[in-house]
Amino acid sequence: MYARSLYIHFPYCESKCHYCDFYSLGREHLTRDRKSAFFRALEAEAWLQAPLLATELDTLYIGGGTPSLMSPDEIAGVLHPIRNKIKNTTEWTMEANPSSISANSLGDCRKLGINRLSMGVQSLDSALLKMLGRIHSPEIALSALETVFHSGIENVSVDLLCGVPGQTTADLEKSLKQLTAFPIKHLSCYLLTLSPGNPLFGKLPTEDTQLEHLLFVDRWLTAHGFEHYEISNFAKPGWRSLHNLNYWMGEAYLALGPSAHSYDPLGGTCGRRWKNHSSVDTYCSKLLKNESAQEWEEDLTPGQKEIERWMLALRLSDGFPVSWLDTSRRLELAAQLQKEGLLQPHPSVADRLTLTPKGLALSDEIISTLI
Ligand code: SF4
Structure with missing residues (x-):
């Protein structure tokens, strides 16, 4: 990467x-x-x-x-x-x-x-x-x-x-x-x-x-x-x-230091993330022997990638395109969330939806409902 x-x-x-x-x-x-x-x-x-x-x-x-x-x-x-x-x-x-x-x-x-x-x-x-x-x-x-x-x-x-x-x-x-x-x-x-x-x-x-x-x-x-x-x-x-x-845009980042997480969207088939050892002693002893400090890595599955896509989009005020509501269940849920004042049309971009301030405050529950 x-x-x-x-x-x-x-x-x-x-x-x-x-x-x-x-x-x-x-x-x-x-x-x-x-x-x-x-x-x-x-x-x-x-x-x-x-x-x-x-x-x-x-x-x-x-x-x-x-x-x-x-x-x-x-x-x-x-x-x-x-x-x-x-x-x-x-x-x-x-x-x-x-x-x-x-x-x-x-x-x-x-x-x-x-x-x-x-x-x-x-x-x-x-x-x-x-x-x-x-x-x-x-x-x-x-x-x-x-x-x-x-x-x-x-x-x-x-x-x-x-x-x-x-x-x-x-x-x-x-x-x-x-x-x-x-x-x-x-x-x-x-x-x-x-x-x-x-x-x-x-x-x-x-x-x-x-x-x-x-x-x-x-x-x-x-x-x-x-x-x-x-x-x-x-x-x-x-x-x-x-x-x-x-x-939040799902771009690549590298992280150094104990417990640091890195991400490569082009790794594996759907992206790869990895994490360093958290213990400072383990971190130091590995690197001072010229070994990697990595504790684990995982390749994302298509399902995880889809969940991540929703989680990231719902965090931001830019929201997500209406075309993501691709099942009747999601369409129904989105209509319900709009009725409850949690989701709204993007104020300046056509065909996008975004969480309202109340929706942002309750985003954890909304994300799990929509996903
Ligand atoms: S212990 Fe306090 S200063 Fe240190 S990372 Fe936690 S919140 Fe921040």
């Missing part, structure tokens, strides 16, 4: 947040020796996989974990094998936490070529931040945003959580007002989901309240110049996340 999108996973965080199910380790695991082994392994993987990348990258995304814990020199070191594929036109995003950025490091990140920052703010209410186990305060988040905009990076996205126990739409509105007082270009708003074993699980708001939060955020942001272009994502016109769009 010749992927034009590359994801790099940095699996360490300052500390583990109470709600997080991602594969990440607290900073205490990042001893000098482990850090050095991890960066050598990541660089080795970049050498090994570089032939799968196109000569020019459209997008590069460093996520985690908390990649802003890496110094710009460390980032430059691991990217050395693919440096010549990063162009001025590459959308290069780094995830950052408010508590782990400084004006100096941002200046150096910018010189390196990072031109988009995705900041995990989550909330601007100190009690909610504490409950979530985030280590920053509202003041730290706001001052981090000041620092980011002073650094000259203009393509800035923030993450916000809704459906948090005890959160109200008034809290959400306060956070949205404070965040959009900055010239942010993009905002991702995720509904807090927890596994049943999580101590906060029993305190989650009712489904009605969750829906109320999602619809409130949709109304507020669309009234303030943002497009709701994907289930959880809002952007000012012209500032959608190109990297994530690449995933």
Whole structure:
């Protein structure tokens, strides 16, 4: 494959947040020796996989974990094998936490070529931040945003959580007002989901309240110049996340680092995906012996590919062509969903259907019904 999108996973965080199910380790695991082994392994993987990348990258995304814990020199070191594929036109995003950025490091990140920052703010209410186990305060988040905009990076996205126990739409509105007082270009708003074993699980708001939060955020942001272009994502016109769009359009991507998933739509008969080992120790020991870090791979079946096609199309505000309603059952279901105000004709493109804001909020159920 010749992927034009590359994801790099940095699996360490300052500390583990109470709600997080991602594969990440607290900073205490990042001893000098482990850090050095991890960066050598990541660089080795970049050498090994570089032939799968196109000569020019459209997008590069460093996520985690908390990649802003890496110094710009460390980032430059691991990217050395693919440096010549990063162009001025590459959308290069780094995830950052408010508590782990400084004006100096941002200046150096910018010189390196990072031109988009995705900041995990989550909330601007100190009690909610504490409950979530985030280590920053509202003041730290706001001052981090000041620092980011002073650094000259203009393509800035923030993450916000809704459906948090005890959160109200008034809290959400306060956070949205404070965040959009900055010239942010993009905002991702995720509904807090927890596994049943999580101590906060029993305190989650009712489904009605969750829906109320999602619809409130949709109304507020669309009234303030943002497009709701994907289930959880809002952007000012012209500032959608190109990297994530690449995933949602079913294009090829390569991913490096522990637990990273890659996808090649031209692999096998219907596409192929593969995943790296999640354990950092296994990941490092394999690559430092010059072996692949891949844990498994699977070839998609025609049925899986069809499900994926629907799932991807229903996530995006661009929707799907009416011609996909190719059975009487699907036609009936689509008519029913339109009657319930969940599906609507695309506002500007003929013969396409798209989920309404309420449909986007209930997309999981709609996707399983339609598929
Ligand atoms: S900073 Fe992000 S990745 Fe790290 S523990 Fe918190 S939610 Fe998880």
